[in-house]
């Protein structure tokens with residue numbers, strides 16, 4: 413049975429698509445057959461982040477309306493053959509997604525894939541509700557900022573009441589907190605909610621902390637999800653999150669302000685010289 | 689580097705009020721606790737509240753503020769708490 417994971421947040425622009433892309437590649441690179449679905453109907457973007465925008469022919473809504481088969485719409489990722497992308501449609505029809513239609517697509521995908529990552533749109537409308545409806549796991553993407561934390565809590569409420577699992581009285585969706593765009597320096601200064609603060613307020617298991625990183629913009633510029641930038645802090649933090657999801661016990665990194673930065677930089681400089 | 693030092697020194701002298709993260713946390717804890725309480729109420733709660741108020745107002749002279757209705761969800765059962773302050777002359 414496939415595991416269905418929704419990446420959700422309530423608030424917009426906090427890093428859901430960035431996270432969906434990196435998690436999907438992360439699972440595929442660990443050998444799991446993975447599909448990632450863009451639920452943001454009308455605002456397709458996952459294709460750009462994954463670097464497959466020019467290969468989109470059919471989309472999620474075409475499949476639901478039976479205008480194309482699932483296999484025709486799925487795009488094989490260029491980095492990993494075990495990963496497929498189902499792009500969102502650019503239609504403005506708000507009712508393009510139906511509960512039954514989404515259910516059928518997920519059931520069909522479940523036959524061949526180990527992990528199905530659902531990139532939720534912002535808000536609490538239909539797209540967001542359907543993205544979470546069939547989920548087994550929820551990655552709640554949160555920025556250390558008041559409105560994002562409040563919206564995340566709101567989503568936790570919906571996850572525990574408006575999903576198939578809750579309606580059927582089955583085991584609840586497993587919730588995971590992913591704190592993104594974290595700046596240890598601002599936390600030390602007292603300008604930003606700390607990891608401990610957010611953790612205390614939301615009180616769900618912590619999957620990872622992704623630092624605010626320039627590597628993320630570089631990654632989206634080039635259409636190669638940041639997890640593939642193995643030198644980068646954000647890329648490594650996403651790798652750690654994957655490990656934790658798979659049950660490994662890895663320490664949290666990039667959560668303290670780097671001390672004695674200049675010393676490190678000097679050593680790195682030396683290393684570079686040595687290898688040159 | 690020098691900029692870094694200067695900002696560290698400035699931080700040291702900064703008044704604790706300017707540590708806005710603390711304020712953010714306090715505000716969040718209050719609003720989220722409130723919203724969680726509301727969320728746990730069943731959909732019929734608000735209709736129930738309105739109808740109870742109407743029934744009681746039919747027999748006594750009370751205002752909306754004299755009646756407090758709350759619902760608490762617990763393990764296995766929920767408690768509906770009804771608190772009515774009647775006027776001294778019943």
Ligand SMILES: Nc1ncnc2c1ncn2[C@@H]1O[C@H](COP(=O)(O)OP(=O)(O)OP(=O)(O)O)[C@@H](O)[C@H]1O
Nearest residue numbers: 424425426427428429430534593623624625628629
């Ligand atoms: N760790 C990070 N460091 C720096 N920038 C980031 C980070 N994560 C995300 N961003 C930036 O934040 C912006 C929003 O990211 P993204 O599109 O992933 O958010 P989203 O939650 O999917 O947005 P939407 O709600 O519109 O779907 C992008 O410009 C992205 O580059």
Ligand SMILES: [Mg+2]
Nearest residue numbers: 428429452457
């Ligand atoms: Mg998005």
